[in-house]
Amino acid sequence: MMEYALILVSTVLVNNFVLVKFLGLCPFMGVSRKLETATGMALATTFVLTLSSISSYLVNEYLLTPFGLEYLRTISFILVIAVVVQFTEMLVHKTSPLLYQVLGIFLPLITTNCAVLGVALLNVQTEHGFIESALYGFGAALGFSLVLILFAAMRERLAVADVPEIFRGPSIALITAGLMSMAFMGFAGLVRG
């Protein structure tokens, strides 16, 4: 039980995928201009990340390893992720057309979110079991969502701040992300390893 809790704390705070591992920066910068879009993106990514983490574990464990096809790992994971994203897209389209419209191009772009592939590959590298993989993916997604939502709320404020001309837009957003990353270094050492 304790080790599962540690996986969650580690992925959400200590090794946050965005602010500490610097993965998934494209949606972090791209979909953080408004809080509502960011919340939708966070939900969609959480769903995709958890599901793709589980399915890539299954593919690796029951297809790739038994047949000695480990060299196909990256490409098959990309395929698995693309399928999961497509599934999510259909689901969102049916259940919430509004969210579908708001997310627009960013929904299919979850496929290229490096955090998703990163989680799948790191799961194999650290030899996680089934539950660990699921928790690792879920924790990574929680950390991503947390940071994305906080960042979006901050950016809504930055939009009305008297930022010097040359720093408006992406540059002040990147500086903010850097300062956030610095604050997250306070969690270093909370979980060993």
Place this chain on the structure above:
Amino acid sequence: MNLSLHSSPHMRTSNRVNRIMLLVIGALIPGILAAIHFFGWGVLINITLAVFTAVATEALMLRLRKRPITPFLLDGSAVVTGILLGVAIPSLAPWWIPVLGAAFALIMAKHLYGGLGYNPFNPAMVGYAMLLIAFPREMTLWLTPAVHDLTFVDNLRYTFLEQLPPNWTLDGLTAATPLDAVKTQLAQNLTLTEIHQGSTELFGAISAHGWEWINLLFMLGGLILIYLRVISWHIPLAMLATLFLVSGLFHLNDPDTFTSPLFHLFSGATMLGAFFIATDPVTAAATNRGRIIFGIGIGLLLYIIRTWGGYPDAVAFAVLLMNMAVPTIDYYTRPRVFGESRD
């Protein structure tokens, strides 16, 4: 509801930014005097360097941004940032530590965001966290409280030339802060009782030796600020109560591995953080409900990082992390507009 209308003349007060900042500086003085007493002239040297750099950087940035210099400089916010950073830096730091920290704080955390009123992060804490991450060795050179007799000139020589008087060594002068020492020894599987017996010089009457006085005097200054309505009670109370409750629960449960609530309240930067840093009106939450959430968050993060994290004290990180959450907190604690439905 009392809607009586008062006819003129109305009494006016001058609640301007510079009055607030002057009161804050005044309330900091007792704590700073205690810090000078325990940690020597270095505290004063650090504050002077940090304030000077902060004001100079502020002027430079205002000039670059083509804003009027004098009115913004006279509001005193740069001075307060400089003082807070100077107090937080160990007294035996080389001169470039406060200078670098203050310049970084003013440029990156304040003026790139548009100056006073727009900065999402507390500038002094951004400067401090940057120094702590980038120069861990220089940021741990704390003097042993009140046992040294380093003169003003000696300290000045060390700050600028990094030369100590002959026969003196850094190891002989400095010691780990009580928070740091207790943490290290707990990691070596010693119990708190053993630590108390083994290193009595660390502990004072109620908490850590030396630090307890600094914290008490900062608390006094903070209470005066609350009495004068410069800061509201919500954030300090929420933060200190959370820290007290959480550390109390863990301490009661296992008094040999978790330090007492009093030790947490009166050591490190707790009181300075609760009354002077977390209450910064620009970077803290705006509503009273939001302020309580903000304070609770700082208290919790402070305890978590101090107890299980890699850093011995965590006021800067806890404040920065909660600064990050402030826009979200404000978004969800917006007061309901009259007539708006409850959901």
